[in-house]
Amino acid sequence: MNHLVDFSSTHAKTPFAGSRLEATFRDPAGQLRLTEDCALRQIHPAAWEETQAFLASPLRATLEQSGELIASKIASPDDHACIAAGELWLEHPRVDPISYPWEWTTAQWRAAAELTLRVASQAIAAGWTLKDATPLNILFAGPRPVLVDVLSFERRDPRATAWLAYGQFVRTFLLPLVAAKYLSWPLQATLFTRDGYEPGDIYKTLPRRQRINPALFDVVTLATLFERRGQKAAEAKKMPSASDPDLATHILQKRIARLGKQIRHAAGSPNRSQWSDYTQLAHHYQPADIEQKQRFVRETLKHCRPSDVLDIGANTGSYSRIAVETGAKVVALDSDAAVLEALWEAAARESLAVTALVANIARPTPAAGWRNREHLSLLDRLTGKFDLVLMLAVIHHLILREQLPLKHIAELSASLTRRWLLVEWVPPSDPMYREWLRGRDEIYGHLTEDDLKRAFSPSFAVADRLELSNGRVLLLLERAAEQADTTIDADEPHCEAQPHDEASAA
Amino acid sequence: MKLLRIIPLVLILLGAVMLSERPAYGYTDPGTGLLAIQAAGSALIATGWYLRRKLHALFHRKEQTAHNAAEQSGILNTEDPPRV
Numbered sequence: 001m002n003h004l005v006d007f008s009s010t011h012a013k014t015p016f017a018g019s020r021l022e023a024t025f026r027d028p029a030g031q032l033r034l035t036e037d038c039a040l041r042q043i044h045p046a047a048w049e050e051t052q053a054f055l056a057s058p059l060r061a062t063l064e065q066s067g068e069l070i071a072s073k074i075a076s077p078d079d080h081a082c083i084a085a086g087e088l089w090l091e092h093p094r095v096d097p098i099s100y101p102w103e104w105t106t107a108q109w110r111a112a113a114e115l116t117l118r119v120a121s122q123a124i125a126a127g128w129t130l131k132d133a134t135p136l137n138i139l140f141a142g143p144r145p146v147l148v149d150v151l152s153f154e155r156r157d158p159r160a161t162a163w164l165a166y167g168q169f170v171r172t173f174l175l176p177l178v179a180a181k182y183l184s185w186p187l188q189a190t191l192f193t194r195d196g197y198e199p200g201d202i203y204k205t206l207p208r209r210q211r212i213n214p215a216l217f218d219v220v221t222l223a224t225l226f227e228r229r230g231q232k233a234a235e236a237k238k239m240p241s242a243s244d245p246d247l248a249t250h251i252l253q254k255r256i257a258r259l260g261k262q263i264r265h266a267a268g269s270p271n272r273s274q275w276s277d278y279t280q281l282a283h284h285y286q287p288a289d290i291e292q293k294q295r296f297v298r299e300t301l302k303h304c305r306p307s308d309v310l311d312i313g314a315n316t317g318s319y320s321r322i323a324v325e326t327g328a329k330v331v332a333l334d335s336d337a338a339v340l341e342a343l344w345e346a347a348a349r350e351s352l353a354v355t356a357l358v359a360n361i362a363r364p365t366p367a368a369g370w371r372n373r374e375h376l377s378l379l380d381r382l383t384g385k386f387d388l389v390l391m392l393a394v395i396h397h398l399i400l401r402e403q404l405p406l407k408h409i410a411e412l413s414a415s416l417t418r419r420w421l422l423v424e425w426v427p428p429s430d431p432m433y434r435e436w437l438r439g440r441d442e443i444y445g446h447l448t449e450d451d452l453k454r455a456f457s458p459s460f461a462v463a464d465r466l467e468l469s470n471g472r473v474l475l476l477l478e479r480a481a482e483q484a485d486t487t488i489d490a491d492e493p494h495c496e497a498q499p500h501d502e503a504s505a506a
Numbered sequence: 507m508k509l510l511r512i513i514p515l516v517l518i519l520l521g522a523v524m525l526s527e528r529p530a531y532g533y534t535d536p537g538t539g540l541l542a543i544q545a546a547g548s549a550l551i552a553t554g555w556y557l558r559r560k561l562h563a564l565f566h567r568k569e570q571t572a573h574n575a576a577e578q579s580g581i582l583n584t585e586d587p588p589r590v
Contacts, residue, residue, distance in 0.1 A: 026533065027533060028533055131533070131534065132533075132534045161544070161545075161548040161552075162536070162541060162544040162545070162548070163544070164534060164536055165534055166536070166540060166541075166544055167534070167535060167536045167537030167540035167541060168534045168535070168536075170537075170540055171537065171540075195535065198537075199537075199539055199540065200539075218543050218547070219540070219543070222539070222542075222543055222546075223537070223539035223540050223542075223543050224539060225539070226538065226539035226540075226542035226543060226546075227537070227538050227539030227542075228539075229542075240544065240545040240548050242548070242552060247552055247555055247556075250551065250555055251547075251548045251551045251552065251555075254547075254551045255544065255547060255551075258547075
């Protein structure tokens with residue numbers, strides 16, 4: 001677990017240019033720094049031998065080949081000015097954007113936990129072990145989880161019957177899922193806990209009958225009871241071991257299998273929310289309007305040919321999918337975990353280039369960790385990263401529910417997109433707008449499409465427009481600095497095609 | 507009766523599993539209660555493992571004994587056939 005982030009030398013476009021973000025320095029084996037193009041991991045001398053042995057092992061080759069482990073190579077001082085002679089650094093491809101566990105859906109938690117257990121099981125079979133097992137070691141490359149901490153691997157004592165990272169796995173993977181299922185503690189609340197929940201935290205809040213639930217009894221009830229006795233004894237912690245290495249391996253594999261069952265139990269059935277069937281039940285949309293809107297979005301994406309698209313308020317991802325079909329990598333954002341779960345599951349099933357983030361653009365995920373410098377805020381990760389931003393049926397949410405002035409929405413949009421912005425204007429006469437207006441006609445009832453255009457005009461110019469028969473309007477806006485023309489020409493697309501970077505997508 | 511003879515062995519091995527401890531080296535907190543669960547779980551799994559092995563050996567020994575008896579009585583001839 002090591003998320004040092006350093007943009008000091010390379011990331012001139014970020015808000016961190018010139019400032020060094022603090023290291024966590026928790027893993028004594030090394031530390032990580034991110035550059036624009038790659039992640040660099042410095043290995044401390046005490047861990048050189050172990051790291052090199054792992055890099056040479058068949059286990060590493062197998063895991064990299066399956067895509068479960070991030071690719072690594074020895075970094076050369078010739079390529080990176082920060083590397084001094086005699087130092088050992090590894091170079092990994094960037095996984096961009098970084099998604100943190102507090103922005104994952106339940107299904108993503110489960111996928112990340114299952115990946116960790118799968119890797120742990122393979123490592124045990126090969127004579128290795130994971131010395132830490134936390135969701136922070138996993139990133140999502142599109143919909144696919146990847147273990148990114150190569151320093152997690154160490155050779156295991158063949159007679160040890162305890163998995164050192166078991167406690168951390170339970171605290172950081174299993175108990176948050178248990179708390180979400182039985183106590184309705186949101187997974188987003190893990191932002192505030194570095195090392196997850198203690199069994200005692202869950203035990204005292206869990207209904208009595210759940211304390212004897214076979215799926216929870218050992219990790220919650222028994223662990224709490226043992227914890228109390230252990231505190232009284234105040235002895236040094238000792239690891240149990242067996243005299244027979246085969247038995248030790250058997251015990252470890254059984255433990256991993258048990259955790260897998262517990263994760264599947266805690267991850268439970270898919271969530272639903274008021275927005276789960278939004279696209280199917282949107283009665284303010286006639287099928288012809290939907291078809292017209294989808295056609296316009298598709299044509300726009302085909303003309304603009306963006307490499308990177310941000311879909312704000314993605315819902316179940318109808319438009320993210322269209323963007324992927326036109327060749328873009330998509331970051332899909334929605335504050336509703338239930339709808340985003342459906343999108344992530346579809347993306348995982350069909351291998352779509354979609355990264356799903358549970359987040360509210362009006363209250364974006366803050367920076368977190370030690371001195372607020374261990375984990376980047378959502379906007380730090382998204383600013384200036386996209387060729388095209390979709391804000392379909394979002395602006396009226398921001399106006400009426402978040403009470404944000406149009407000028408501020410325009411400024412945020414301009415910071416997110418490098419060139420294009422596709423917005424849907426929902427007029428005050430629209431049923432959804434009326435529903436949320438709630439008597440505030442004097443403030444919000446008079447807003448028009450012209451108000452929107454005026455608010456966005458310092459940064460954007462209108463490149464294309466389509467009014468749907470239900471009164472909603474789709475506007476393609478282009479950043480003023482990039483503006484070359486004010487209309488879309490079907491034969492000559494405005495945007496330059498940008499080749500996909502395999503390494504940054506990995 | 508043979509099962510009864512296995513039980514002390516299982517208990518000894520179980521004790522060996524539980525009592526054999528080494529210092530915990532690692533930078534992550536193994537947790538007091540969660541580490542104790544691992545020790546208790548190890549003992550349970552080890553019991554099952556030894557029982558299964560002993561049961562397997564028991565039946566295998568019966569088969570082996572029958573096999574040896576058959577061999578001695580000449581029912582089975584494991585020697586190479588005489589060369590002509």
